[in-house]
Amino acid sequence: MAHAAAGPAEGHQEHPLGIYLGVWILLFILSSFSYMVDYLQLQGMLRWGLILLFMFLKAGFIVAVFMHIAWERLALIFAILLPPLCLTIFIGTMAIEADYTFLTRLVVFGQAEQIVAPHH
């Protein structure tokens, strides 16, 4: 019972071929969708939202099925997936700092006109 849920102790990963083929096709479809976001020149929040959505779906399927995380024991899943959560704090602090740097550059260099007129 426990073995069926978590896989045998040696971590032997053998699964039906169909699930790999399904995910493979899904990755092709999701990649086409992300390319279409650029091809159709979608802009603004719609563009960024769709890029992130397709990115996380693709990454999730690769990690869960191709890398077999879905069948690993929870202790290993936690050890792999929890540390990268620190990165969200890193991204947040760097984004705040970036805003500050950008504003400081505007004040010190006085290049505000280049934002208005990109072709300097």
Place this chain on the structure above:
Amino acid sequence: MNEEALTVTAIDTPMRIGLEGVVADLSDDKQVFHVPWGKAMMWIFLLSDTFIFSCFLIGYMKVRMTTTVNWPNPSEVFALSFGGQPIPLILIAIMTFVLITSSGTMALAVNYGYRGDKKKTVLLMLATAALGATFVGMQVFEWSKLILEEGVRPWANPMGASQFGSAFFMITGFHGLHVSAGVIYLSVTAYRVGSGYYDRHRGGNYEMVEITGLYWHFVDLVWVFIFAFFYLW
């Protein structure tokens, strides 16, 4: 008496699942991760690699947010013309599909490895390596076009913010290095499967194919993020 109690415990305790299983694994006397050691080590290596690529991407985010000069539009920079009609980002799209195809062949190679089908495992791994080499070849084309025709340098480029070049060469260069290393890694593992190395030394256990696969899928995974943040954003 004591010995008997221990033996009974060892046999009767099933592998616990859920959070209880996490506590049981982490407080285990002998082994925390119930996977082959090579697989646990590969995962820890990939975790460290995650942080390296994240640092590159966060650094890229920061220079892009802080520059007061306009960022070059990747959709135009990476467009290719076929018969005079420029198609945006087409080379990058083809590279993405090549890498996804290789991920699929790798997943199948792992599967056939565990089924003991040596011939299919070797062929699929070699196909994966060939697709990886194709990817690197296309990257060489992309780089030479950017350097020689567009005049992009790590310190300057004619299209806009000078940080574009440094971020591009650093991120795609490091990823390309990973793909190249993966092609070599795949070839070595495929050779060892084919020559019967694992039959002689590991008792016919092909878990090394899965460990190689973990690395290869990770390379594809990193590309998913680079494609989204550098090329599409």
